[in-house]
Amino acid sequence: MIRLYKVSAGYNGIEVIKNINISFSKGTITTIVGKNGCGKTTLLKTASNLLRPFRGEILVKGKNITDMSRKELAKELSFLPQLRNIPNITVYNLVMHGRFPYLGFPRIPQKKDKLVVSNAIEGMGLEDSIEKNVSELSGGQLQRVYLAMVLAQDTDIIFLDEPTTYLDINHQFEILEIVRRLKDMGKTIVMVLHDLSSALSYSDRVCLMDKGEIIIYDTPQTVFESREINRIFGVSSEEVLVNKESLKQYVFYVKD
Amino acid sequence: MSIWPKFSIRRILNSNSRSYNGTVIALLLILLLIAVMISISVGSSTIPLQQIISAMGKKDLTSKTYQIIRFVRIPRTLAAILAGSSLSVSGAILQSVLNNSLASPNIIGVNSGAGFLTVLIGAFFPASLFLTPLAAFIGGLLAVFLVFFIAQKSGASRMSIVLSGVAVSSFIGAMTDTVLTLKPETAIDRSIFLIGGFSGVTMDRLALPAAFIIISLIVVIGLSYDMNILTLGDETAKSLGLGVARLRYLFLGLGALLSGSAISFAGLLGFVGLIVPHASRFLVGYDNSLLIPVCALLGSVFTLGCDILARILFAPFEIPVGIIMSFLGGPFFIHLLLKGKKGKLYD
CATH class of the missing domain: 3.40.50.300 (P-loop containing nucleotide triphosphate hydrolases)
Known part of the structure; x- marks a missing residue:
C-alpha cells in the first residue's frame, strides 16, 4: 500500500x-x-x-x-497533525473542507461531496453539532470533527x-x-x-x-516479547488478563 | 489556537444564514448608493440631486456644475470606493494568511513600503508620476516579504510578525521622512500623502490603480475558498492538497498590490485595513467566500462615509479623510488589544 x-x-x-x-x-x-x-x-x-x-x-x-x-x-493519503489552528467556522464547513481535493474551480461542492460529508458526520456521531462553531468544542468533540474531515477526504x-x-x-x-x-x-x-x-x-x-x-x-506480541520497549524506555512490563475475560493488557512500570 | 473573537451577529439574530447574508449585502449596496449620491452632492458647493441628474444628462462641458461633478466629485467618489475596498480586502487577506488579527497593511509594513517608493518617484522622477501604482506595489510587496522573512527567522509567531512589521515600518518611514525633508519640493503633497486623502485625485491617476484593484479583487474572490483552507494551518492545508507556500506568497502579493495601488493615489490611509475586516467578520462570520465581498462593500461605504464627514464636519474647510479614519481606528485598535489581553492575540 x-x-x-x-x-x-x-x-x-x-x-x-x-x-x-x-x-x-x-x-x-x-x-x-x-x-x-x-x-x-x-x-x-x-x-x-x-x-x-x-x-x-x-x-x-x-x-x-x-x-x-x-x-x-x-x-x-491524509494526515491529521497533533497541533492545528482551530478555525472559527461551523462543524459542517470544517468537515466539508475534507472534500477540497475533489472540488474543481470554483470550489462548489457537488451532490457526491455533500453525501460523503453527511456520511462522515453521521459516522462520527456529530449530527447534532453541525451548526456548532468548531472553536467552542471540547477536546474530544474537536478530535471527532477532525476525524470526520479526514473521513470526508476519503483516502x-x-x-x-x-x-x-x-x-x-x-x-x-x-x-x-x-x-x-x-x-x-x-x-x-x-x-x-x-x-x-x-x-x-x-x-x-x-x-x-x-x-x-x-x-x-x-x-504487538512479538514487539512486547522482544523486551526492546523495556530496554529503550528503561521500564519493566507485565502482560495481564483483565476481569477474567481474557482481555489482554500490557502494563509498563518503573522498578525500584 | 484560534485568535479570532467568537461572536457573530448572525447568532444573536438567530437568522437563516442565506437570507441574512443576502440582507447584509443588499443593505451595504443600498448604503453605498446613498453614500455615492451624497458624495457627489456635498462639498464646497452643494449640488442638489435633480441638478446632478440634469447636468449629467446634458454633458455640457462649459457648465460649472458638470465640471465639478465630472472632474472633482466623481473621481473623488471613485477614489474613496477603490481605496476603501482595496485596503479592507488587503487587511482581510493579511489577517487570514498570517493568522493574525492585528495584521493590516499599515501594521505589517505594506503601507510604509508602498509610501516610500511613491515618495521616491515623486521626489526624483516627477515626470513619471504615472508609475506610482507600480512603484507602490513593488514597495508594498518588498516590505511585506521583508517582514515575513524576518518573522520566519525569528520563530514566525504572531507576535514576531507584528513586531517585525513595526520595526520595518519604522525604518522605512524614517527613509520616507528623510526624502520628504531633503526634497520638500517633491511632486507629492507631504501632509496629504502622510495622512491620506482624496482631494485633487483625477481620473487619469486612478485608471491604472483601478485596473490593478479590480483585477486583484476578482482573483481574491476566486481564491477565497482556498484562503479558508489555508487558515486551517500549514500541515492540514498541505494534507488537503493545497500548495501552501505558493498560495501564501500569491496572497501576500495580492495584498501588497491592493494596498499599494490605493496608497499610490490616496496616501497612507490608516486603520481602514484593520477596522473593516473585523467589522465584516462581526457581520457575516469567517467564511472568506462571503467575507471578502462584504469587506469590499463595507470598506467602500466606510471610506466614502469618512470622506463625506471630512468634507462637511468643518465646512467650508476640509480635513484629510485619514484624520477621521484614525480617530475611529485608534480606539478600535485599543479595544482589540484589550479584548486580547488574556493572551488571545499573542502566542
Whole structure:
C-alpha cells in the first residue's frame, strides 16, 4: 500500500530519521512508538509528503509520490497533525473542507461531496453539532470533527499524529475505537501514540523507533516479547488478563 | 489556537444564514448608493440631486456644475470606493494568511513600503508620476516579504510578525521622512500623502490603480475558498492538497498590490485595513467566500462615509479623510488589544 525505501529526512539539513525501510499494509493499524525526539513524527510527516526526504523513495500503491500531484496525493493519503489552528467556522464547513481535493474551480461542492460529508458526520456521531462553531468544542468533540474531515477526504491511507494527546481517558478510548472502525472500513492507519499500552492493544503492527532508526517492526506480541520497549524506555512490563475475560493488557512500570 | 473573537451577529439574530447574508449585502449596496449620491452632492458647493441628474444628462462641458461633478466629485467618489475596498480586502487577506488579527497593511509594513517608493518617484522622477501604482506595489510587496522573512527567522509567531512589521515600518518611514525633508519640493503633497486623502485625485491617476484593484479583487474572490483552507494551518492545508507556500506568497502579493495601488493615489490611509475586516467578520462570520465581498462593500461605504464627514464636519474647510479614519481606528485598535489581553492575540 505504502512503502518507504531507504528514506532519510529531517530539518535544516540535520537527519532525524536514517535509512528507513518500512511498508504499511492495506487495512491495518500500525503504531509508531519511541521516546521523544526519536523521529516518530518526522517519519509520519515524511511518509505523508509534508516533509521532503533528503534521500530515498516513497511509493504509494506502487507509484512514486514525487510523480503525483498534490491533489492526486491528497486523494490517496491524509494526515491529521497533533497541533492545528482551530478555525472559527461551523462543524459542517470544517468537515466539508475534507472534500477540497475533489472540488474543481470554483470550489462548489457537488451532490457526491455533500453525501460523503453527511456520511462522515453521521459516522462520527456529530449530527447534532453541525451548526456548532468548531472553536467552542471540547477536546474530544474537536478530535471527532477532525476525524470526520479526514473521513470526508476519503483516502485509503490515514496518518494520525498523537490523536489521543491532551484528551481525557474516556475520549482517548473513544478515539481509538473510531480508529478501529476506520480500519474495519478498509483504511490503512499509521499513527504515533505515546501510550504504550494502547499502542500494543489497538495495533496490528508496532514500529519501535530509537534515535531515528527502526529497532523492531512486528506484531504487538512479538514487539512486547522482544523486551526492546523495556530496554529503550528503561521500564519493566507485565502482560495481564483483565476481569477474567481474557482481555489482554500490557502494563509498563518503573522498578525500584 | 484560534485568535479570532467568537461572536457573530448572525447568532444573536438567530437568522437563516442565506437570507441574512443576502440582507447584509443588499443593505451595504443600498448604503453605498446613498453614500455615492451624497458624495457627489456635498462639498464646497452643494449640488442638489435633480441638478446632478440634469447636468449629467446634458454633458455640457462649459457648465460649472458638470465640471465639478465630472472632474472633482466623481473621481473623488471613485477614489474613496477603490481605496476603501482595496485596503479592507488587503487587511482581510493579511489577517487570514498570517493568522493574525492585528495584521493590516499599515501594521505589517505594506503601507510604509508602498509610501516610500511613491515618495521616491515623486521626489526624483516627477515626470513619471504615472508609475506610482507600480512603484507602490513593488514597495508594498518588498516590505511585506521583508517582514515575513524576518518573522520566519525569528520563530514566525504572531507576535514576531507584528513586531517585525513595526520595526520595518519604522525604518522605512524614517527613509520616507528623510526624502520628504531633503526634497520638500517633491511632486507629492507631504501632509496629504502622510495622512491620506482624496482631494485633487483625477481620473487619469486612478485608471491604472483601478485596473490593478479590480483585477486583484476578482482573483481574491476566486481564491477565497482556498484562503479558508489555508487558515486551517500549514500541515492540514498541505494534507488537503493545497500548495501552501505558493498560495501564501500569491496572497501576500495580492495584498501588497491592493494596498499599494490605493496608497499610490490616496496616501497612507490608516486603520481602514484593520477596522473593516473585523467589522465584516462581526457581520457575516469567517467564511472568506462571503467575507471578502462584504469587506469590499463595507470598506467602500466606510471610506466614502469618512470622506463625506471630512468634507462637511468643518465646512467650508476640509480635513484629510485619514484624520477621521484614525480617530475611529485608534480606539478600535485599543479595544482589540484589550479584548486580547488574556493572551488571545499573542502566542
